[in-house]
Amino acid sequence: MYVDLGVSGVPLLLSVILAASVVASDMERITVTGTRIPQSQAEQPVPVQVISRNEIARLQGGSILPLLRQIAGAEVYQTGGFGGQTSVFLQGGGSGQVLVLLDGQPLTSPTLGSAALQNLHPDEVERIEVVRGARSSLYGSNSMTGVIHIFTREAERNEASVRVRHGAHNFRELAGSASYQTDFSQHQLQFSRRLFEGYDLTVDREFGNQMMDGAQATNFSLNNRFDVSDRLQIRLRHTDNRSLAEYDQSCFDPETFERVTCFPATQTRQQGTVGRFDVQWRPGLRHEWQLGEWRERMRTVNRGDSESFWLGLGDEFMTERQHLSWLQTQRLAGGNQQLSIGLDWQEETAELEPMPLDNERRRSVAGLAQHQWSYPNWQVNLGGRLEHVTGFGVQGSHHVDFGWTGVDGWLFGAGQGSGYRLPTFNDLYWPQGGNPNLDTERSRNWRAFSRYYTGYGHAEVELFRNEFTNLIAWAPTADPLLWEPQNIGSARAHGATLRWEHQLGVWRLRAHGTVQSTYDRETGQGLLYRADRFGNLTASYGFAEGVLSADVYMSSSRLGDAVTGERLPGYWLLNARWEQVLLPQWHFYVSMDNLLDKEYVQRPGFHEPRRQFRIGLSYHWR
Template sequence: MARPFQYALLVVAGFSGAAQAAPVERLQVTGQRLAESPIAAQVIERHQIELLQASTMLPVLRQIAGLDVRQAGGPGGELSLYLQGSNSDQVLVLLDGQPMYSATLGTPSLQHIHPQDIERIEVIRGARSSMYGSAALGGVINIISRDPQQNQARAQLVYGTHNHREVSALAQTRGQLGGLGVQASKRQQDGFDQTTATDLGKQRDNPYEASSFSLRGDTELFAGAQLSGRYQYNSALSDYDENCFAGIEQVRCEPFIDSRQQATQLALDNQLGEDLRHRWTFSWYDERSYTGDRVSVAEAWSGVGDSFETARTQVGWEQVADFDGQHSLTTGFDFQRDEVDASNLEYMTDSRRQFAFYNQYEWRNADWQSSAALRFEDNQQFGLKALYHLDLAHELNSRWRGGINLGNGFRAPTFNDLYWPQGGNPDLEPERSTNAQAFVQYDTRQGQLEAQFFYQRLRNLIAWAPVAEDSLIWQPMNVSRARTQGVTLRWQHQWHQWRIDAHATRLSAEDRDSGMTLVNRARESGMINFSHAYPSAMLSFQLEASSGRYMNADNSQRTSGYALLNLRWEQDITRHWKWQFSLNNALDRNYQVRDGYHQAGRELRLGLSWQH
């Protein structure tokens, strides 16, 4: 479809509602370190996630304004995030405040998390390395897991296109000793042929299966002190297609990746009076992947049998002191240690650590609100970094609010960037960014309109490039400077039982050295969702759209744009039972977001759930 976004740019976005439509309210960020502050933040609530009937994170992440999500192929394919022009390794993704990115690849593996386990998602667009350190150049996405606040049990069965089968269950309880919650799910799909190539085993369907399990609990140790813990486990087996070579000969292969994630966190919250609280956290994150082949060949191709494991240990302390209801001071420190182990490779350095100390001061009165933060981070490999942000917002009247934000960020090169034996570059410098934003919000009484203007300058971008002119040897290098700028719009509206949620972004992302557009960035993207609540049912239909994107640095290859229609219906059968129906890509559009990879056509899902 040629330039389809022109028909959808004015209104695009999220969605809402449970069995009854939820009111539109001014969004305020809450939770670990994402405290209420003078920024244009966004919260995706639980009732919004439920309406999506999602079994993967892809449709959930598409509710985030300014975020363009790209997946290579179908379920199990890597999710790439582009937040106002920043790419996946420049956007920090957290799970309850715990970093989820890999120390080898630098990107978060979100494709295997089940949305059932998510209470809400909090989003800050713009540099926030001053509070979170490396990787928060373009923004922060904090995924909050479900907190057991009530007695509840739920089970669900789903069947759909491509022989999709899914079973999930959740149970929560709360008593005098505290709360406990457990969640488990299993998903399987025969898949579809994800690539356009038809040689050497690529003309086959790519199956996918994934399991997830989480356990969360909390208890009050004594008055004002609460101990909480979370354990998260995800595993997946994903088939994919690629060119496999034994020496210089291309061989037939049917590769797969077996991956596992484990995340553990313990937190102690202590309220010392009305105006002072402390929080201690200890977290551990482990990610493993193994590459195999379902075809036996005489000589193994390069990459088969590779096994990688990365582990991260983190300790943090934070104190928040409030003064007179108008001033607050946040003080904290973080210690983090990353380690990597590869079965077939030896890294020059296989561990590193960093220590950070930060302060944030906030001031607010009836009309004005401001914050300023300063962070000193000592990285074992790259020395001491000073990071900051400044925020200022003003309530013009009961309906208008505006503000400006300034900040900087950095991203340390990954272990693969630095030490990959076939092409790492130990001389790399961290990527740096400077970010400026301005926003305005208008309360329409029935909802809210918001516009955010952004400008980001990036330096020392890391990309693969030839070591010399006309050289056949490539390695990661600090190759260029870049600039991203544009506007993100959001609109929420409630009218009786109808609700509209929309977001749209227009972006310019330019390599300042070559003048070319940065790869994989869509110039325009967005979404609009209409939902209507009935006494015992909910209807929603959603349009998502994107312009094309360049696939290579010289801008000679470009994918076409697309517009997709998704339909969803859920109906109460009895007090405890309901059924769900979803039809994604209802018009069966054929489109690509990555050169050579198909996306799913029309997908039908039917679900039956029980809740008590």
């Protein structure tokens, strides 16, 4: 993300940000929602990670990818360069087994089963909160291995900025932002337009057009906050993302069926509106209402002039989700206990053209409860959820979390929880191979962690074990030539995740690493695309009116083909960024991704971008 560090204040704030100490007291001031209730990060009995605005500013990445790679325990894959499908595998789980929220609004698609993270612009992100472990008892379907909660930016002062950027593969960007603040309201506007001519994504020369595969994206967001009174706060946010990503596909003449050159692409539009009302009725009693709508439309098109045919040409997916939730938090007598109860309602609809789905709608209603006991040296959370889903009956899940701070500077925690994932509309009703008899995927998670506050940061280690059952995958039927989605069995993932943050003067160091073992419990074979070892190291240095940062991402080999057992080789990447304030209103940016021009593979059959240089300039009004 090429983030404007200067929009948050005068240029000297660049150095002040980097020089700020990261001590335990800072963590105590960070409010997070790992248990769906605002609470100090230092008091959470679950391992919650926060990627703050300051950290995002230091990364200055060109996409959402550098932000996601900061998530401890997460393997992040992008099919090709800018615009390619971006997937997060969290502690051995698949991309559809981690729930992604945007300001509390689910982004995970009920048709595709995962979130199109590549369509988000990092300039919109204020912070990212990550909770590892099964959290379906709080958030429902898809939160089998964790929750990634993305919060968008809010206005802090009256200001505006505009910037342009250019880089490798003819990457171009025009972006702007404006903030306006009154005594009782805040308004934040973000806009960006990005173009990328790209490169040939596929390795197989017999497959595709051997031409440049480019992408483009337009992002617009408007975030509003109204402080009506000391007891009532209202937030309204609207997002509109449009993108087009080209890819390679075998194409044929519709009359002669001879192979022809075509230029397939996927057009996507995402629109989301969400409103939240926080009401503090009296001290110790809080109500939260949230309602929203999310629409996603995906269409496959041919960008070329010639008529051609391929499987999927003209297909159009239309997904819509409405949700309404209510959560009440009540402090009980004595003040050291807290009871939360809530209701969630959701309706999902999906349409497919030109071949309709057999069933296009499902509804769910859920009730949840959580009880927290807090004492000077320990805290216990106990919660559960019952959810009724059309066609699947009642789904139950739970969590138990324990935290202890009896040793000065240390936090010890342990927990156990369960999760589930509903089959997607494609799994159930896809006209060319859906299976309406599928059951929900299930998971159970055990974890234990310890965190030590050094006075200049903290270090954390977590042991985890995830058990998966009723996994959904395409498999042959009684007719070996026919495949369909089936509940094929069970899998296990266990290992350790380490995370470290340290402040040394104007240096800020952050690192995380994971060692894990993932395998199918019936065959003993490893799971696709899960590395045994992976991690990230980021270092940033602040100086007068500027910042330098670099990060290294490392991944060991992983299974790339379940049939042949072929493994994809490990790799490591070095990225570097520099921002300098030239004048009080002008900022200069330089970045180099894959600085050493490494050749690597994340998915079989796809080229990955080599060295990418980008340069940018921005102007700011205050």
